[in-house]
Amino acid sequence: MVDAAALDWIVRLGDPAFEDWDGFTAWLEADPRHAERYHALEADAADLATLVPAPAQGMPAIAPRASSRRGLWISGAFAASVAAIAGYGVLQNRADPYGIETAPGETRTVALADGTSIALNGGSRVILDHRDSRIATLERGEAYFMVRHDADRPFRVKAGEDELLDVGTAFDVARDGAGIRVGVAEGAVLFNPSGEKVRLEAGQGLLSNGRSIRLAEVSPESVGGWRQGTLDYDGAPLEQVSADLSRALGHRIAVAPAIATRSFRGTISLDVVRDDPARLGPLLNVRIRRNGDGWEITPLP
Structure with a gap:
């Protein structure tokens, strides 16, 4: 691995007796990533070195030795590398986020390393972490989570100020300006485990606008129905229907x-x-007509 080799060079270069400059130069020139990772880790090592306590009073000081010209080029690297090795586990645990998103009208399924899969509806964006496959943040839109349950490391989904904790689950989350909607198809989820602690079982849904929470019954088969090309509603406001249609169809409605x-x-067939x-x-018992580059739902005349 590039990082392991870079750390090895940092340690070796910090040794006053180091002589293998030709080998180090050859390694740097072999791949542009080598120099990039070496300097990045050396910078991290320098930061960590500041956390190493100074020698206790009374401890013998190490007499400085004359440095070679090349030695001056990496002055201080050895002390930094000691801190880097001690703290490299901390560096490896840093978050490494990346985003997955879809355009309106587009869907996409992402498989995570832990066996969980996430289906994204149109116009949606989710933030994941290369170093932690048990957490996801829904920034906007809608996603269906099919979670591989692990009681020791439950899967967490964040959506704005809210959080969902899986309890062996398949569930759908939609986030827009009005708040979030949750529907559970299998298992259960815990809504805001550090706050309201609302447990939702299969066949239950929740709407939260940041001020209040409303529970509702849902058909488990209809949860995430957009994946099969249908949208099912039982008393949803038309503003929600229009938002769902905009995501799924790729038209502004x-x-x-x-x-x-x-x-x-009722049920809407997207096709x-x-x-x-x-x-x-x-x-819908309304009039739907073109309006610029989109569509508008208006009352019947």
């Missing part, structure tokens, strides 16, 4: 304020309306 809170019960959202009009 707005709803007139006058009917934004009107509730809808039927993908190319022409206006076909939804009769089902």
Whole structure:
């Protein structure tokens, strides 16, 4: 591994008796990543070296020896490398986040190292960690989590100020400006384990807007239904329906304020309306028409 070799060179270069300059130069020139990782770890080592306590009073000092010209080039590296080796485990435990996102109308499934998989709906972004496959942050949009349960290391999902803890679970989380929605298909999740501690079993859902929490019954089969091309609702406001349609279809679909809170019960087949959202009009009992580069849901005349 490049990091292991770089650390080995840091230690060796810190030895006053070091002579293998040709070998070190050859290693640096063999791959551009070698120099990059060497200097990055040397900088980390220098930072960690500041944490090493000074010699206790009364301890014998080590007499300095004359340094060679090349030795001056890495002056102080040996002390830093000692700290680097002692603290390298800390460095390895640092978060290493990366983002996965989808465009509106696009879906994607990500397999994690622990066996968990995450399906992303359109217009969504999730932050993961290369060094910890048991945590995810939903920045926006919607994701369906199929979690491999580990009682010793439960999977955590963060969405804004809220957090979900898996209890052997398949569940869906949607996050938008109105808050978050959760639906559980299998197992159970714990909502805000450090706060409200609301346990949701399969067939239960939750809506949170940051001020209040509302529980609801859901059909386990309908949770994450967008993955199979359907959206199921039981009294959802049209503003939620329009947001879901925008994600899934890749079209901007707005709803007139006058009917934004009107509730809808029914099932929408995404394939039927993908190319022409206006076909939804009769089902929603509204008028849907073009508005610029998107669509608008308005009351019937």
